Amino acid sequence: MEPKKNALFVQGNHACFLGAVRAGCQFFAGYPITPSTEIAELCASEFPKMGGRFIQMEDEIAAMGAVIGASLTGLKSMTATSGPGFSLKQENIGFAIMAEVPCVIVDVQRGGPSTGLPTQSSQSDVLQARWGTHGDHEIIALAPSTIPEIYTATIRCFNLAERYRTPVILLLDEIVGHMREVLVEPPADSIEIWNRTRPTCSPAEYLPYRHTESGIPEMADFGSGYRYHVTGLCHDETGFPTNDPKKIDRHVRRLISKIGRHRDEIIEYSTRAIEDADVVLVSYGSSARSAKRALDDARAAGLKVGLFKPMTIWPFPEEALRLLANRVRNFIVCETNMGQMKLEVERIVGGKAAVHLVNTLNGEPITPQSIVDRIREVM
Amino acid sequence: MILAGLILAEAAAIYENKNATQSQSYGPEARGGASKSEVIISDEDIDYPKATNIDLLLALTQESCSKYAVDLKENGILIIDADHVKQLPKGNYRVFSLPILTAAQDKVGKLIVANIVALGALVEISKVVTSESIEAAVLSRVPRGTEELNRKALTIGIEIARAAL
Numbered sequence: 001m002e003p004k005k006n007a008l009f010v011q012g013n014h015a016c017f018l019g020a021v022r023a024g025c026q027f028f029a030g031y032p033i034t035p036s037t038e039i040a041e042l043c044a045s046e047f048p049k050m051g052g053r054f055i056q057m058e059d060e061i062a063a064m065g066a067v068i069g070a071s072l073t074g075l076k077s078m079t080a081t082s083g084p085g086f087s088l089k090q091e092n093i094g095f096a097i098m099a100e101v102p103c104v105i106v107d108v109q110r111g112g113p114s115t116g117l118p119t120q121s122s123q124s125d126v127l128q129a130r131w132g133t134h135g136d137h138e139i140i141a142l143a144p145s146t147i148p149e150i151y152t153a154t155i156r157c158f159n160l161a162e163r164y165r166t167p168v169i170l171l172l173d174e175i176v177g178h179m180r181e182v183l184v185e186p187p188a189d190s191i192e193i194w195n196r197t198r199p200t201c202s203p204a205e206y207l208p209y210r211h212t213e214s215g216i217p218e219m220a221d222f223g224s225g226y227r228y229h230v231t232g233l234c235h236d237e238t239g240f241p242t243n244d245p246k247k248i249d250r251h252v253r254r255l256i257s258k259i260g261r262h263r264d265e266i267i268e269y270s271t272r273a274i275e276d277a278d279v280v281l282v283s284y285g286s287s288a289r290s291a292k293r294a295l296d297d298a299r300a301a302g303l304k305v306g307l308f309k310p311m312t313i314w315p316f317p318e319e320a321l322r323l324l325a326n327r328v329r330n331f332i333v334c335e336t337n338m339g340q341m342k343l344e345v346e347r348i349v350g351g352k353a354a355v356h357l358v359n360t361l362n363g364e365p366i367t368p369q370s371i372v373d374r375i376r377e378v379m
Numbered sequence: 380m381i382l383a384g385l386i387l388a389e390a391a392a393i394y395e396n397k398n399a400t401q402s403q404s405y406g407p408e409a410r411g412g413a414s415k416s417e418v419i420i421s422d423e424d425i426d427y428p429k430a431t432n433i434d435l436l437l438a439l440t441q442e443s444c445s446k447y448a449v450d451l452k453e454n455g456i457l458i459i460d461a462d463h464v465k466q467l468p469k470g471n472y473r474v475f476s477l478p479i480l481t482a483a484q485d486k487v488g489k490l491i492v493a494n495i496v497a498l499g500a501l502v503e504i505s506k507v508v509t510s511e512s513i514e515a516a517v518l519s520r521v522p523r524g525t526e527e528l529n530r531k532a533l534t535i536g537i538e539i540a541r542a543a544l
Contacts, residue, residue: 003515004396009389034407118407179402179428180385182392286428293426368427 008183012150012176013038013080015183016106017046019154020078022185024193025104026052027077029066031059031085034118035174036108039080060085064092064105071096071103072230074221076158080106083125084115086132093167094133095232097255100209100217102161102196104154106170108177109285111363120363121174123285124337129169130314136252138259140266141169141314143284147181153311159194160266164258165216171313173336175286175365199226207237211250215258259315268311269320273299277306279375280324282345283334284310287366291334294371305375313341318348325349330378332356334366354378380439381405382520383494384416387501390508390516391420400425413442420507435505437497438464439479448472458501475504477539483532492532495521499536504544510537 010018017039020028028043044054053070057063063079070077081089086107096103109125111117125132129141140160144153154170161168199206199218208228210217217237220226229239234251236242259266272295274280283291288309298305308324308331310317325331331353333342339357346355358374360366381403388401398421405414417430435456438444441464444457448468451457457472460479467474477500483493495517502513514533521529 003393003519007393009385009392009399009401119405175402175428179400180388181400181425182398289426289428296426365427365429367431 004182004184006184008185009180010147010183011038011178011180012147012172013108013178014042015147015151016080016154016170016172016177017042018183018185019151020104020158021046021050022151022188022191022193023076023155023158024195025076025078025158026050027067027070027075028053028079029055029057029063029070029077030079030081031057031063033060033082033085035110035121035177036080036082036085036106036172038177039106039108060088061092064089064096067103067105068092068096068099068101071101072222074224076102076104076162078104078106078158080108082108082110082118083112083122083128086125086128090128090132094135094137096167097133097137097139098135098232098234099230100165100219100255101167101230102158102165102219103167104157104161104170105167106154106172109171109173111361117363119174121286121336121365122361122363123171123173123287123335124340125171126313126335126337126340127343129171136256138166138256139169139314140164140166140259140312141171142268142311143171143313144311145176145285145288145309147176147179147183149311150176151183151185155191155193156268159192162196163194163216164262164266165196165219166259169314171285173286174363175289203227208239209235209237209251211237211254215254215261263315266312267315267317269317270309270311272307272309274306274308274324274328276304277328278304279330279332279378280306280308280328281332281334281371281375282308282310282321282341284313284341285335287334287336290366290368291371293368294334294375297368298372298375301372303375303379316341316344316348321345321348322350325352328353330354330356332358332371332374332378334358334371336360336366380437380494380497381414381416383437383498384418386498386516386520387508387513388418388420389520390512394512394515395508397422398425400428402428413440413446415443415447435501435507437501439493439497440464441466444468456505458497458504475500475540475543477543479536479539482535482539486535487528487532489528489532492529495529495532496536496539499533500540501536503537503540
């Protein structure tokens with residue numbers, strides 16, 4: 001009996017671990033929480049064999065702190081959590097944004113609020129991913145739907161974190177985290193790996209928060225002779241706090257624009273059958289699986305339906321959706337929350353089309369039939 | 380049983396090159412409570428990962444049989460443990476009542492392999508994958524040193540199913 005070559009039958013959480021390894025992640029700190037625990041388990045058993053480190057911290061907050069510290073020494077670092085832990089990590093995620101520390105935070109969403117539904121699914125952290133930490137900021141978040149997509153998206157999260165010196169959020173949910181599918185790991189040379197830019201100047205000349213042309217300063221590894229100050233306070237190019245209004249304005253604007261001006265490189269989305277569609281489904285993560293099935297069923301019944309599936313949900317693929325809204329009269333957002341992404345779609349569409357919602361809030365996925373029923377209603 | 384579902388899906392996906400998904404549901408309890416392993420095998424892409432309108436249900440307890448039989452399609456296959464499921468759900472099913480747990484205990488010698496006995500019976504009745512594929516998948520997943528035990532469990536499962544066919 002010959003098994004399929006290089007094929008693994010793995011959970012989404014396992015694919016996330018494999019993607020992290022491929023991206024070069026060498027440090028995991030966390031506080032295990034369902035439904036993300038398998039990621040921590042795999043890092044605990046495998047990282048030490050590869051020269052990496054796993055540490056279980058005393059709580060979620062400390063785990064996020066450890067991830068930031070490890071990244072400052074030059075290691076690609078990650079943590080994995082679920083809603084309740086994601087809430088606790090928000091303050092330190094803000095610190096990582098302010099101090100420009102690359103890292104990856106995986107949130108395998110479960111039902112909430114509070115401890116909610118530990119073993120069942122939800123997509124109700126979409127806006128927490130965007131605005132969970134205080135202050136004006138940009139954030140990058142990816143929401144894959146299949147096991148191969150999780151593998152690729154995890155690598156991409158590390159790449160984006162490294163290139164833009166920022167925390168990146170991988171937003172999974174219990175369904176895609178725990179389900180198993182075939183993953184064929186692509187050959188190593190077919191995958192692009194990005195690393196942070198390190199300084200080439202001497203330690204004496206090094207400005208840790210220099211305003212470079214790209215908007216992203218070079219990052220020195222702690223312990224390599226480049227001594228600098230890291231703070232959550234507004235700081236100038238030296239890293240020390242400042243109250244100078246000009247410097248503060250310039251600093252905050254750079255933090256935001258370094259993501260905004262690279263949107264084209266950051267944003268990924270896919271479409272299916274939108275060319276002649278009268279109704280377009282907008283969906284991501286596990287719900288996009290239901291939407292794709294609903295699309296195929298609706299098309300088989302002669303209904304002109306398309307799918308717009310953002311992989312990068314923050315920043316949202318705004319321009320592409322706006323163009324679509326010039327022609328399409330009805331959008332149906334399919335998500336397992338009260339309409340968190342629907343708000344964003346409504347904002348972008350700006351009244352040019354009707355925006356509807358198909359959702360569940362009970363831990364169960366959206367059935368394709370309920371989407372088809374809604375398509376018939378709005379058509 | 381979650382492992383049995385995983386092995387079945389893996390037999391289809393890795394050893395027969397079909398599309399397959401496996402997912403599971405369980406409650407917040409650390410132990411006890413009903414749990415469910417859902418397997419979809421298809422020649423087409425599998426989008427929606429939950430099993431609806433199911434072709435086959437294997438239930439080893441009364442609770443799981445009563446709870447999950449509602450999803451079984453008309454004339455679907457219902458495999459139950461003869462000693463633990465006494466109350467059959469209403470509906471038109473092809474029922475196979477097999478001594479799965481007893482066979483694991485008495486014929487294989489270890490109750491813990493009841494899931495593999497059940498898997499042997501399931502494959503023999505449904506032919507959803509070949510016996511070669513399921514054996515290869517079982518042997519690749521079980522702990523080293525337990526291969527013979529699990530091979531025997533699979534064979535016993537096939538035998539008790541044959542006796543009922």
